[in-house]
Amino acid sequence: MFLHHLSQKGKGPRGNLLKGLLVLGLLASGAARADVTLLNVSYDVSRELYKEINPAFVAHWEKRYPEKLTINQSHGGSSKQAGAVIGGLEADVITMNQAPDIDILVERGGLVAADWRQKFPHDAAPYTTVSIFLVRKGNPKGIKDWSDLAKPGVSVIVPNPKTSGNGRYTWLGAWGYALQQYKGDEAKAKEFVGKLFANVPVLDGGGRGATTTFTQRGVGDVLVTFENEAVLIDKEVGGDQFDVVYPSSTIEAAAPVAVVDAVADKRGTKDAARAYLNFLFSPEGQEIIARHNFRPRDPAVQKKYEARFPLIRTFTVEGALGGWAKVQKAHFADGGLYDQIAAKR
Amino acid sequence: MGTRQFNVLPGFNLALGYTLAYLSLVVLIPLGAVFLKSATLSLEEFWAVVSAPRVVATYKISFGLSLLAATINACFGLLLAWALVRYSFPGKKIVDALVDLPFALPTAVAGIALTALYAGNGWLGQYLEPLGIKVAFSPLGILVALIFIGLPFVVRTVQPILEDLEVELEEAAASLGAHRWQIFRLVILPVLLPALLTGFALAFARAVGEYGSVIFIAGNLPFVSEITPLMIITKLEQYDYAGATAIAVVMLVLSFILLLVINLLQAWATPLQQNGRKS
DSSP, X not given: OHHHHXXXXXXXXXXXXXXXXXXXXXXXXXTOTTOEEEEEEEXXXXXXXXXXXXXXXXXXXXXXXXXXXXXXXXXXXXXXXXXXXHTTOOOSEEEOSSTHHHHHHXXXXXXXXXXXXXXXXXXXXXXXXXXXXXXXXXXXXXXXXXXXXTSTTOOEEEEOTTTOHHHHHHHHXXXXXXXXXXXXXXXXHHHHHHHHHHTOOXXXXXXXXXXXXXXXXXXXXXXXXXXXXXXXXXXXXXXXXXXXXXXXXXXXXXXXXXXXXXXXXXXXXXXXXXXXXHHHHSHHHHHHHHHTTOEESOHHHHHHTTTTSOOOXXXXXXXXXXXXXXXXXXXXXXXXXXXXXXXXX | OOOSSOOSSOOHHHHHHHHHHHHIIIXXXXXXXXXXXXXXXXXXXXXXXXXXXXXXXXXXXXHHHHHHHHHHHHHHHHHHHHHHHHOOOTTHHHHHHHHTHHHHSOHHHHHHHHHHHHSTTSTTHHHHGGGTOOOTTSHHHHHHHHHHHHHHHHHHHHHHHHHHSOHHHXXXXXXXXXXXXXXXXXXXXXXXXXXXXXHHHHHHHHHHHOOHHHHHHSXXXXXXSOOHHHHHHHHHXXXXXXXXXXXXXXXXXXHHHHHHHXXXXXXXXXXXXXXXXXX
């Protein structure tokens, strides 16, 4: 609302109450006249992506509206960032890598509308990525699939599933693969995942930490991480030290986004926030997303970049594992499957 | 030092009031909030959180390694302080300044540097690992990090006392026929002991709470190399604020008891110092 009135301001002043309110609002917001700022609170490795998305959206926005738009970014571990928003960080939008970090904002204080998944296409996830393997050049241990990670003598680098979305997806990827292999036998799946995690010599707090351990410290035969991270390492850090391996099937990680309604309503930024998130689903936004090695949703952009994203059999938390609420409780809550397996080490 | 009867600063009430208000604002209120938050759990829930086997394993690692690191720092910190006070050598001022570096360095930087050094492909790690000594990503790595961050505390508390210690005392003892060991044990150590204990307590307290540097080098394996602060962070990341504060309360209480014991030891050591000076 606020923005619409701003955009009509030039057309002919009619002294009404709303205009008076507008002036008051501007005075309250200080010297920054007619400027809009958005704060996007995001996870750790989306830094490079939003560095490119933000100027593109600002250009797109300023073509249509007279006011100046500034987008501020905040990055960190996904759950920590959600915790900051609960604690009062005034985020207009949040862009995360797992749905529980947005669901928690619904649960605690109702900062986000409960039906946030329906507010944007594709369950409000503008892109996905998949959990894949990065091995040392020439693949000396012959790692081809999840089953190879559970073999004795293979050292696997994974971030901590309790503290990192990346690690959580790895755990669920192994679990989903095992369920497929053993035709839904949970006891056997548990044994398989137990063997795999017994091969983990270091549990880093987050995805980037695991990357450093594998690439810089030379620990481990295989790193399980998101495709965008693996490709980035292979291209930028690796030189010619690593190979990317796609397993026979893996988990698809959708990166959900939402407007933080409570904050956007209060700050009068809802239109800009919505337009910003919609931009992620536009062909222009999808193109930038694909360039950063995240799998786009737009069929035309998918086609254009199909060489980058090998077709691979995937499953999702919602489709194969019964949804996040169930998974959180069964796997990651205190005393859940992860704790049981950790206790057996 | 000062006398008990005469106060240089007037206004005892004002000073005490200020002290209490300041201490409350800076220390007691935040700690009280921790206790309050943990009180949202029932007694059984609280106990279930703090006595979970994985959490108990971290107490052993955090407190055990912190005590060990503080002990090692007490020995080698004393040696370092001795060398800095009693000898003069080229570059002494630089060495003196180097001691404070662990204070100034962001702990994450220390952690990354130590990990890079001791990892299997690091400068030191590449020689140690073939010998079967695994430092990075093991409890030994945690110990190394804790020694690093605790070193300045011992040196800086012992140094001024050593500077005040008169060489004549030792000479007198020697002229009376004392051996070197006797001089150290009966003349020097009693004077140094209170300061040494203070340094030990500070180094220990710092090590127990340390997170930044340890997290990079520890490997963080459940039951092997997880520290208690990591358990707290893990709970926080799962939005279990009450559980996190419950563990924090246990840490606070354990640390407080240990520091109290060290203070009592100090009180016991202090009269020894005065006797030592008189004789």
